[in-house]
Amino acid sequence: MKKILSLLCLLAFFHLTSSAQTPKLVHVTRKPSPHVPADAPPAGLVALWANLGSGTDLFNDSSGWPIIGPNFGGGSSGQFFAVPFTPKSDSHASQVRVAIEWGEQNATNQINLSIYADSNGSPGTLLAGPFTVTNLPDSPSCCKLATANFTPVALTGGTQYWVVADTPATGTGSDFYGLWDVVSQEVPEAYDQDNLGWVPRDANQQAAGQVLGTIP
Numbered sequence: 001m002k003k004i005l006s007l008l009c010l011l012a013f014f015h016l017t018s019s020a021q022t023p024k025l026v027h028v029t030r031k032p033s034p035h036v037p038a039d040a041p042p043a044g045l046v047a048l049w050a051n052l053g054s055g056t057d058l059f060n061d062s063s064g065w066p067i068i069g070p071n072f073g074g075g076s077s078g079q080f081f082a083v084p085f086t087p088k089s090d091s092h093a094s095q096v097r098v099a100i101e102w103g104e105q106n107a108t109n110q111i112n113l114s115i116y117a118d119s120n121g122s123p124g125t126l127l128a129g130p131f132t133v134t135n136l137p138d139s140p141s142c143c144k145l146a147t148a149n150f151t152p153v154a155l156t157g158g159t160q161y162w163v164v165a166d167t168p169a170t171g172t173g174s175d176f177y178g179l180w181d182v183v184s185q186e187v188p189e190a191y192d193q194d195n196l197g198w199v200p201r202d203a204n205q206q207a208a209g210q211v212l213g214t215i216p
Helices: 002-019
Strands: 046-050 060-068 079-085 091-098 100-102 110-118 123-134 146-155 161-166 177-183 187-193 199-203 209-214
Touching (some): 091 110, 091 161, 123 146, 123 161
Antiparallel strands (some): 060 079, 060 177, 079 161, 091 146, 091 209, 110 123, 110 161
């Protein structure tokens, strides 16, 4: 079954690299594993931003945006994704949890998560991370979340920030292939394809996740 998923991922990857178009949502047709609840967040942390559902229906595990390390293969320089968030009040972010899953059994099972400041509608200055997350769940499955812990970083209420998922340029993890599963919302996102820089765009399927921390 994993070979079938790998083939689907490869087809999506080669479509992206050959067409030079903006990324397309990948739909996984393999039957998902039984849904299980996500781990409970640490005591004392509250959601500064979240777009997740509830219980064992946190996100759509059959569709996701591809995240591709530059050494996955096929001649691409990689494809990374970022989702914006805006805390309602001054706060400190200390944990990011996202619905990223491992999609290729022959690739390293790890991803980097970071928090960035905004720069004209795209990720700008690095504020926290990168934090390397390993042992991501196989795609498709729900509802385990890839979790990154940071030294608390101060955020300003009403200001936009970004959660970024990417890989190293070389070495361990640069061959990653996975999917950032989605929820149905019409919102902005950004992508970086072939290491050409971040491109903002509107999408109707937002990468799923949450940012946790403390107020203030």
